Amino acid sequence: MINTHDILETISMIQDENLDIRTVTMGISLIDCIDSDVDRACEKIYQKITTTAKDLVPVANEIEKTYGIPIINKRISVTPIALLAAACPGENPVKFALTLEKAAQKIGVNFIGGYSALVQKGFSHGDLELIRSIPEALAATEHLCASVNIGSTKAGLNMDAIALMGGVIRECAEKTADRSCIAAAKLVVFCNAPEDNPFMAGAFHGVGEADAVINVGVSGPGVVRAALAKLPKDASITEVADLIKRTAFKITRMGQLVAQEASRRLNIPFGIVDLSLAPTPAVGDSVAHILEEMGLEECGACGTTACLALLNDAVKKGGVMASSHVGGLSGAFIPVTEDAGMIAAAKSSALTIEKLEAMTAVCSVGLDMINIPGDTSQEVISAIIADEAAIGMVNSKTTAVRLIPAIGKKVGEELSFGGLLGGGPVMAVNTRSPEIFIHRGGRLPAPLQSLKN
Amino acid sequence: MRCVITVVGKDAVGILAKVSALCAQKNVNIAEVTQSVLQNLFCMIMLCDIEKINGTFSEFVDEAEKIGKENHLKIHVMHEDIFNSMHRI
Numbered sequence: 001m002i003n004t005h006d007i008l009e010t011i012s013m014i015q016d017e018n019l020d021i022r023t024v025t026m027g028i029s030l031i032d033c034i035d036s037d038v039d040r041a042c043e044k045i046y047q048k049i050t051t052t053a054k055d056l057v058p059v060a061n062e063i064e065k066t067y068g069i070p071i072i073n074k075r076i077s078v079t080p081i082a083l084l085a086a087a088c089p090g091e092n093p094v095k096f097a098l099t100l101e102k103a104a105q106k107i108g109v110n111f112i113g114g115y116s117a118l119v120q121k122g123f124s125h126g127d128l129e130l131i132r133s134i135p136e137a138l139a140a141t142e143h144l145c146a147s148v149n150i151g152s153t154k155a156g157l158n159m160d161a162i163a164l165m166g167g168v169i170r171e172c173a174e175k176t177a178d179r180s181c182i183a184a185a186k187l188v189v190f191c192n193a194p195e196d197n198p199f200m201a202g203a204f205h206g207v208g209e210a211d212a213v214i215n216v217g218v219s220g221p222g223v224v225r226a227a228l229a230k231l232p233k234d235a236s237i238t239e240v241a242d243l244i245k246r247t248a249f250k251i252t253r254m255g256q257l258v259a260q261e262a263s264r265r266l267n268i269p270f271g272i273v274d275l276s277l278a279p280t281p282a283v284g285d286s287v288a289h290i291l292e293e294m295g296l297e298e299c300g301a302c303g304t305t306a307c308l309a310l311l312n313d314a315v316k317k318g319g320v321m322a323s324s325h326v327g328g329l330s331g332a333f334i335p336v337t338e339d340a341g342m343i344a345a346a347k348s349s350a351l352t353i354e355k356l357e358a359m360t361a362v363c364s365v366g367l368d369m370i371n372i373p374g375d376t377s378q379e380v381i382s383a384i385i386a387d388e389a390a391i392g393m394v395n396s397k398t399t400a401v402r403l404i405p406a407i408g409k410k411v412g413e414e415l416s417f418g419g420l421l422g423g424g425p426v427m428a429v430n431t432r433s434p435e436i437f438i439h440r441g442g443r444l445p446a447p448l449q450s451l452k453n
Numbered sequence: 454m455r456c457v458i459t460v461v462g463k464d465a466v467g468i469l470a471k472v473s474a475l476c477a478q479k480n481v482n483i484a485e486v487t488q489s490v491l492q493n494l495f496c497m498i499m500l501c502d503i504e505k506i507n508g509t510f511s512e513f514v515d516e517a518e519k520i521g522k523e524n525h526l527k528i529h530v531m532h533e534d535i536f537n538s539m540h541r542i
Binding site: 003004008010011069256 | 457459487496498500510511514527529530531532533534535536537538539540
């Protein structure tokens with residue numbers, strides 16, 4: 001018989017420590033829906049999504065029941081819509097957004113991602129139109145998420161796109177100022193965007209992917225924290241790393257099981273398991289609390305970056321053996337408004353944007369879900385994107401920026417979104433002007449490490 | 454196909470009987486049982502064969518949870534694969 005201790009451990013992970021599968025995301029290619037007639041393209045998109053993914057939600061619910069493991073979100077990612085918009089010059093790409101929203105509602109998923117453009121080296125037909133339409137598209141939809149890749153280690157940074165995105169983020173917030181500026185929370189700006197990411201808002205289905213795939217994102221910061229809490233305070237950091245590895249292995253095995261089972265039942269190939277530790281605003285499900293459990297008074301204290309580096313590395317080392325294919329972002333997430341410990345640290349000013357920027361150099365994403373003052377200029381937002389993208393470009397890793405300009409609010413005031421997106425204080429931003437730098441435009445050259453051949 | 458039923462809660466008369474009655478009614482064969490009472494806390498783990506189950510597994514899970522609620526117990530019914538994959542390489 002299975003060991004009693006193992007059974008009770010699994011149950012306590014799920015029941016008391018918030019272990020769950022964050023998302024089962026189906027990636028769907030829309031390449032075969034490209035059409036020069038926008039209405040015909042939209043019809044094909046709707047048909048393809050609603051046929052391919054019709055069983056996604058019921059199957060995920062069945063798996064949840066069979067294994068007793070909560071699956072929090074069911075999501076869809078699609079081919080970057082800019083590729084489809086390119087075939088319909090002069091048309092408003094928002095038509096695609098409304099179609100995706102309609103399809104998402106029909107099949108009952110929590111999010112649909114892929115209102116995206118990849119412009120790391122330059123704009124092609126459709127890219128500019130799509131990027132400019134993002135505020136309108138996100139304001140008019142509820143489930144749609146958008147992303148723009150503005151740089152990569154290979155291509156360098158597209159400074160024209162960076163300049164543009166500062167304004168797009170502001171406009172998203174302004175258009176939804178009466179709804180907690182929610183549109184800005186559904187838009188992410190990437191450097192080195194992964195093509196198989198199951199997590200929102202940055203999920204899209206890369207052009208190198210199969211026609212449809214199942215990608216799974218696990219969660220489990222609470223499990224890691226609970227395991228660390230049992231370790232004596234004088235245990236060496238080697239023991240801490242080993243314990244995180246062992247815990248990450250178990251969490252990922254569960255993700256692998258769910259991914260394989262979903263793939264089998266839906267008859268769609270298994271893509272990857274994303275090893276990320278994704279927090280939620282719920283108490284006991286926080287990445288910041290893991291760092292504090294390692295021995296910091298509060299997240300943001302000196303030592304935070306080192307602790308996060310250890311966590312990120314140990315999660316990957318533990319997870320990679322547990323899954324046959326690992327991908328996506330795979331690492332620790334540090335979204336401020338979605339993490340109870342980060343929210344508390346931001347409120348007490350222990351955590352600042354500058355510290356978060358340093359942390360992004362060693363974790364899996366970037367400046368994520370940060371509320372900034374409503375009067376922050378678009379040039380400052382662009383410059384934050386440029387800084388963050390530079391970290392990603394030079395370190396050959398994914399970095400992202402998801403900032404929410406809290407329209408009408410100042411530093412210290414609160415902005416809440418509810419649900420998984422949480423809420424938190426408006427954080428201070430350095431407002432010295434980067435205007436001349438941002439308006440230069442052009443391309444920031446790729447670093448030497450791009451020349452690997 | 455096998456599943457694991459875990460029952461945890463305050464000890465009372467007839468807990469084992471209620472859960473095994475449900476298993477019998479659903480044609481679920483109990484293969485192994487371990488049970489202990491520690492400081493008034495009842496803890497039982499059953500390994501059951503669900504190959505010839507009457508109705509769907511989901512219904513069985515729901516009914517077991519219902520018995521749990523009625524008797525102030527925490528009852529979990531989970532497919533054994535989750536434990537195998539999590540704890541065995």
